[in-house]
Each structure stands twice: as structure tokens, then as C-alpha cells.
Amino acid sequence: xxxxxxxxxxxxxxxxxxxxxxxxxxxxxxxxxxxxxxxxxxxxxxxxxxxxxxxxxxxxxxxxxxxxxxxxxxxxxxxxxxxxxxxxxxxxxxxxxxxxxxxxxxxxxxxxxxxxxxxxxxxxxxxxxxxxxxxxxxxxxxxxxxxxxxxxxxxxxxxxxxxxxxxxxxxxxxxxxxxxxxxxxxxxxxxxxxxxxxxxxxxxxxxxxxxxxxxxxxxxxxxxxxxxxxxxxxxxxxxxxxxxxxxxxxxxxxxxxxxxxxxxxxxxxxxxxxxxxxxxxxxxxxxxxxxxxxxxxxxxxxxxxxxxxxxxxxxxxxxxxxxxxxxxxxxxxxxxxxxxxxxxxxxxxxxxxxxxxxxxxxxxxxxxxxxxxxxxxxxxxxxxxxxxxxxxxxxxxxxxxxxxxxxxxxxxxxxxxxxxxxxxxxxxxxxxxxxxxxxxxxxxxxxxxxxxxxxxxxxxxxxxxxxxxxxxxxxxxxxxxxxxxxxxxxxxxxxxxxxxxxxxxxxxxxxxxxxxxxxxxxxxxxxxxxxxxxxxxxxxxxxxxxxxxxxxxxxxxxxxxxxxxxxxxxxxxxxxxxxxxxxxxxxxxxxxxxxxxxxxxxxxxxxxxxxxxxxxxxxxxxxxxxxxxx
Numbered sequence: 001x002x003x004x005x006x007x008x009x010x011x012x013x014x015x016x017x018x019x020x021x022x023x024x025x026x027x028x029x030x031x032x033x034x035x036x037x038x039x040x041x042x043x044x045x046x047x048x049x050x051x052x053x054x055x056x057x058x059x060x061x062x063x064x065x066x067x068x069x070x071x072x073x074x075x076x077x078x079x080x081x082x083x084x085x086x087x088x089x090x091x092x093x094x095x096x097x098x099x100x101x102x103x104x105x106x107x108x109x110x111x112x113x114x115x116x117x118x119x120x121x122x123x124x125x126x127x128x129x130x131x132x133x134x135x136x137x138x139x140x141x142x143x144x145x146x147x148x149x150x151x152x153x154x155x156x157x158x159x160x161x162x163x164x165x166x167x168x169x170x171x172x173x174x175x176x177x178x179x180x181x182x183x184x185x186x187x188x189x190x191x192x193x194x195x196x197x198x199x200x201x202x203x204x205x206x207x208x209x210x211x212x213x214x215x216x217x218x219x220x221x222x223x224x225x226x227x228x229x230x231x232x233x234x235x236x237x238x239x240x241x242x243x244x245x246x247x248x249x250x251x252x253x254x255x256x257x258x259x260x261x262x263x264x265x266x267x268x269x270x271x272x273x274x275x276x277x278x279x280x281x282x283x284x285x286x287x288x289x290x291x292x293x294x295x296x297x298x299x300x301x302x303x304x305x306x307x308x309x310x311x312x313x314x315x316x317x318x319x320x321x322x323x324x325x326x327x328x329x330x331x332x333x334x335x336x337x338x339x340x341x342x343x344x345x346x347x348x349x350x351x352x353x354x355x356x357x358x359x360x361x362x363x364x365x366x367x368x369x370x371x372x373x374x375x376x377x378x379x380x381x382x383x384x385x386x387x388x389x390x391x392x393x394x395x396x397x398x399x400x401x402x403x404x405x406x407x408x409x410x411x412x413x414x415x416x417x418x419x420x421x422x423x424x425x426x427x428x429x430x431x432x433x434x435x436x437x438x439x440x441x442x443x444x445x446x447x448x449x450x451x452x453x454x455x456x457x458x459x460x461x462x463x464x465x466x467x468x469x470x471x472x473x474x475x476x477x478x479x480x481x482x483x484x485x486x487x488x489x490x491x492x493x494x495x496x497x498x499x500x501x502x503x504x505x506x507x508x509x510x511x512x513x514x515x516x517x518x519x520x521x522x523x524x525x526x527x528x529x530x531x532x533x534x535x536x537x538x539x540x541x542x543x544x545x546x547x548x549x550x551x552x553x554x555x556x557x558x559x560x561x562x563x564x565x566x567x568x569x570x571x572x573x574x575x576x577x578x579x580x581x582x583x584x585x586x587x588x589x590x591x592x593x594x595x596x597x598x599x600x601x602x603x604x605x606x607x608x609x610x611x612x613x614x615x616x617x618x619x620x621x622x623x624x625x626x627x628x629x630x
Contacts, residue, residue: 014204018197025193029186036182039175045099046172049106052096053161053168059089060117060154067125070132082125089117106164113160120153215244219251226255277375280361281322283333285313288370297344297352297377320346323356323375332358332371341378353382421447474510478517478549479503481510482538485518491525494532500539504547506619512592513617517551519589520613524553546598546616554610558602566602593617 066082069075093114100106131137215237225233235255237248277297280288290305298320300308308316313325322329328338338358345351357374424447428435435443479499486497506513521536528534537552558566566586593600593615600615 014200014207017200021193021196021200025189028189028193032182032185032189036179036186039178039182043172043175043179046168046175049096049099049168050165050172052092052099053165055088055092056096056113056117056161057158059085059092060120060157061085062088063121063125064150064154067128071128074132079129082129086121100164103167106167109160109164113157113164116153116156116160120150120157124150124153211242212244215240215248219244219248222251226251231255276377277373279373279375280370281313281329281373282370283368285329287311287313287316293375297375299346320344323354324358328356328358329371332360333368335360335362335368352377353379472509473507476506476508476510476513478506478513478540481514482517482521485514485521489518489522489525492531492534495525495528495534496536497521498535498537500537502540503538503549504540504542504619506547506617508617508619509596512596516589516592516615519586520551523586524551524555524611528553528555530555543616546618548614548616551613552605552610554605557605557609557611560604589615 062081062085066079066085069078070082072078093110096110097107100110131140218236222233222235233255235248235252237245238252239245240248274291275293277293278289278291279294280290282288287308287310290300290308292305294300295305298317300316313322316322317325323342323344324338324340328340332338337360339356341353341355343351344354355376355378357376359372359374360368361370361372363369424443428440428443431439479501482497482499482503486499489497491497517538521538524536525531525534535554537550539550539552541548541550590600597618598616600613603612603614605611
């Protein structure tokens with residue numbers, strides 16, 4: 001039996017080689033990186049040691065300078081460098097002892113340097129300071145420093161420190177060499193690993209092309225010829241001892257199977273796997289083929305659909321006629337594709353909705369030999385379509401009823417509200433001169449509440465109607481709209497409303513966009529804490545299929561935590577006794593924008609003040625403004 005695992009072993013070996021190269025490269029990189037990191041760490045330790053050695057010298061020099069100043073002036077404040085130098089020396093010695101602990105030679109040198117420094121502090125520094133404090137021994141104190149003992153001790157610790165520094169400089173230079181070598185080795189490992197991997201991959205590519213790709217291309221050509229019933233084709237690579245040869249032998253088996261199967265049985269095997277009714281009617285209206293789906297829908301009077309082959313349609317489909325057996329089938333036999341829907345009424349069984357597609361089958365010379373029929377049961381789909389249509393009608397009716405309810409509720413409630421307002425006015429007239437201050441205040445509050453409720457009803461009706469009957473597109477100059485609104489809303493004196501030159505011309509419904517701008521500008525004016533110097537800017541930026549508008553004010557702004565809340569119905573952030581409003585303005589804005597397929601959101605202004613309202617508006621841009629538009 002031919003070996004069918006040659007490609008597995010070859011490809012597996014190549015992949016294993018790549019994995020091995022990758023592993024070795026990774027280990028080599030890890031080793032070089034470890035060397036480099038250790039060398040970098042050693043360099044850093046050398047830098048710290050040399051820095052601490054400098055600090056050691058500076059600390060001793062500061063002590064010597066402070067002592068000399070004190071001996072010359074006798075002023076105690078002159079000892080400040082001396083005292084700070086002692087403290088700095090102690091800290092520096094702690095750092096140096098920690099850093100050189102692993103180097104025995106440097107540790108010994110540091111001990112000797114410290115011993116010399118401590119001797120200087122004890123025998124020179126402390127003794128001189130002590131004798132200077134007594135008037136009788138001040139001359140002796142000056143003489144201690146002048147005898148030269150201090151210089152000898154300074155030379156001792158300087159020599160030791162110099163030896164430590166020379167050692168660390170050699171270590172630092174050596175580690176520099178190690179770092180450079182590690183970098184060079186890392187690059188070398190990467191290059192060599194990449195080259196080896198590329199060579200293996202190139203070899204794999206050549207092998208795959210020769211052993212797999214070319215044979216598979218030939219097999220694909222054979223398969224295409226077999227699908228065209230060219231059974232004389234020779235299948236290549238049958239004797240190849242790998243998986244491609246196994247596939248070629250499978251194609252050979254398939255070819256032999258095609259030879260053994262006739263056209264009808266092959267069609268049936270294929271068609272019986274479909275969830276639709278697939279059939280063939282020849283030009284004499286005889287059944288050439290029916291798949292098993294027909295027996296589930298029609299009463300064929302036979303136990304197996306293969307028993308009806310060759311029989312006239314009228315004999316096979318007796319109680320329930322074949323769909324479109326007259327006009328549609330005749331049209332298809334005339335050479336034209338036909339598609340239609342039909343309701344099947346079956347005796348003693350529920351009716352079904354059928355979608356049919358008939359396609360002519362032609363001979364090479366164009367003669368129609370028959371018709372391929374495809375019948376699909378669409379009963380469930382039709383039922384769903386009817387249900388969706390009914391739901392759409394119900395939703396439309398519900399919306400109309402809701403709008404009517406909102407209108408009636410608003411209209412019917414306004415009459416008693418106006419009556420209440422009139423009654424309050426009459427009571428005030430009847431009690432004129434009698435009403436006390438508190439009573440008059442309560443009467444004013446009652447009228448204010450009535451007007452507020454009437455405003456709420458108006459806004460509720462506006463909200464229910466927002467976005468309706470506004471689908472007519474117009475050429476809208478948004479910059480001109482903002483300018484018109486700036487005059488329409490009548491802002492307080494000193495309040496500025498600016499239309500940025502970025503505002504475009506759009507092809508969009510005018511009314512809803514105008515209402516959005518009006519509500520946002522009006523809202524900014526209403527809630528501004530400094531209306532006499534307030535400013536609102538309306539700008540735009542093009543997006544993908546939308547325009548993003550931004551309405552920016554310099555008012556008090558809104559805390560971030562309320563950004564989502566303000567778009568709700570009847571939502572206000574201040575008591576309505578402070579700012580008159582229904583809390584519906586931004587809710588209407590949100591509804592108008594979302595009905596157009598846009599979205600709205602808030603962001604904070606600059607310098608902790610103001611508010612930016614962003615919203616997107618789908619549109620067809622007509623162009624940008626220039627200076628001639630004004």
C-alpha cells in the first residue's frame with residue numbers, strides 16, 4: 001500500500017527545524033540579553049560608587065574648609081560646612097559600604113580611607129574645635145591645624161579613594177566592552193536565525209510547490225473536466241506516495257463512480273438533500289425527476305417518487321394539480337424563466353403557499369429539452385409577513401390614537417386651567433384691597449402653577465408630534481437659519497449668538513432641524529447666569545454621511561453626572577420657581593435627532609464653564625459657505 005504520510009513527515013520536519021532554530025535563537029538572545037543586563041547593572045553600580053567617592057571627598061573638603069574658617073574668625077557660624085560635611089560623610093560611607101561589599105579589595109581600601117577620615121575628625125577637627133572654644137588654648141588650636149597632620153591624613157584617604165576609583169573605572173570600561181559585545185551578538189543571533197528560517201521557509205515553499213501545489217492544480221483541472229462529464233480524462237499523481245497521491249486515488253474512485261451512476265440517480269442524490277421541491281419536466285410534460293420533498297407536499301399515489309418517472313403530469317398530480325401547469329409551465333417550455341407564487345389547496349390537508357421558479361433546460365443547439373422546477377414552501381414566511389403587516393397597521397393606529405389622545409388631553413385640560421386662572425383673577429378683583437401680602441403671594445403662585453401646567457401640556461403635545469410629517473427635504477442654509485433664530489428668540493441685550501462659517505448648506509427637512517437649533521439656543525439663553533455678556537456659538541464639522549453640529553455656550557454648565565438625565569422628559573436641574581420651564585426642551589431635541597437617525601451628547605466647556613451640545617444630522621451636503629453668502 002502506498003505510504004500516505006510522506007508530506008506529514010516532511011512538513012513536520014521542516015516545522016520542527018524552524019521551531020528548533022527559533023528555540024536556539026531565543027536561548028542565545030536570552031543569554032546575550034542577560035550578559036548585557038548584567039553589564040549595564042555593573043556599569044550603573046560603578047557610576048554610583050564613583051559618585052559616592054566624589055561625595056566622600058567633598059564632605060571631607062567641606063569639613064576642612066569649615067574648620068579653617070572657624071580657626072580664622074572664631075565665629076561659630078563658620079563651622080556650618082564642617083558640621084554638614086560630617087553628616088554627609090556618614091551617609092556617603094553607608095552608601096559606599098553597601099556598594100563595594102562584594103569587592104574585598106575595595107572594601108579594605110574603603111576601611112582604610114574611613115579610618116584616615118575618622119582620625120582627621122578626631123585628632124584634628126574635634127580637638128581644634130574643642131580648644132578654640134577655650135580662650136586660653138586658641139593658639140594651640142590654630143597650631144594643631146598648622147602642624148601638617150591633617151594633610152597627611154587627607155593624603156591617606158585620598159590615595160585609598162583614588163585606588164577604588166581606578167578599580168571602578170577599569171570595571172566600567174570592561175563592562176562597556178561587554179555591553180557592546182552583547183549588542184553585537186544579539187544582532188548576529190537575530191540575523192543568523194532569520195537567514196536560517198528564511199532558507200528553511202524557501203525550501204518548504206519549493207517543496208510545497210513541487211509536491212503539493214502543482215499536483216493539486218492538475219487535480220483541480222481534472223475535477224473541472226469531470227464536472228463537465230469528460231470521463232476520458234486521466235487522473236495524475238495516482239502513484240505518488242504521499243497525501244496528494246491519496247487524494248488523486250480518491251478522485252479516480254470518484255471518476256469510476258460517475259461512470260457507474262447515470263444522470264438521473266446523481267441528480268436525485270443531490271436534490272434530495274435540499275429542503276425545497278426540485279423536479280424536472282420534459283418538453284412532452286412528462287415527469288423526468290422529482291425529489292423526495294414532493295411526496296411530503298403532494299399525494300402522488302406511489303410509495304417512491306422514482307416510480308412516477310416518465311409519467312404525464314396530469315396522471316401523477318391528480319387531486320392537487322402541479323403548480324402553474326398551464327400558463328407558467330408553458331412559458332418556461334417556451335424558453336423564458338418564470339417565477340410566481342401560488343396557494344395549494346389539498347383535499348383533507350391544510351393549504352400551503354408555494355413560491356415557484358421554472359428555468360428552461362436547453363440542448364447545446366438551444367432547443368428546450370425540458371424545465372427544471374424549484375418549488376419552495378413559503379407558508380411560514382407569508383404568515384410572518386401578514387403578522388408583520390398587521391403589527392405595522394396596529395402600530396400606526398396606536399400612534400395615531402396616541403397623538404389624538406395627546407391633542408385631546410392638551411386641549412380638554414387647557415379649558416379648566418383657563419377657568420381656574422380666570423377664577424383667580426376674579427377673586428383678586430373681588431378682594432382688591434383686602435388681600436394680605438402672604439395671600440397675594442399664594443394667589444400669584446397659584447396663577448404661576450396654572451401657567452406652568454398649561455406650558456407642560458403644550459410641550460407634551462409638541463413632544464408627541466416631534467418629527468412627524470417632516471420628511472420633505474429642502475435646501476437648508478444652516479448658517480442663515482441660525483442668524484434668523486438669533487433675531488427670533490430675542491436674546492437679552494448684550495447676549496451674542498454667532499453662526500460659525502463652518503455651518504453648511506444641506507438637503508434635509510427644514511422644520512425639525514430649525515426646532516432643534518431653536519430649543520438648544522433658547523435653553524442656553526434661559527439658563528445663562530450672566531445673560532448681559534453671554535455668548536452662544538453654533539458650529540459644524542463634516543462626518544461620514546452626517547454633519548456634526550456643536551452648540552457651545554459660556555454659561556454655568558452642567559455637572560458631568562447629569563449629562564444623561566437632562567434628556568429625560570420633565571427633567572430640570574433647578575427648581576422651577578428659579579427657572580421657568582417644563583423640562584421638555586432637550587427631550588424634544590433628542591426625539592427629533594434620533595428620528596432622523598442621529599445622536600446627541602454633551603461635553604463640558606472650557607475653563608470649567610459652559611456647555612457643548614453635540615448632535616449628528618444625516619444629510620446630503622450641498623456645499624460650504626464662502627464670503628459671498630453673507
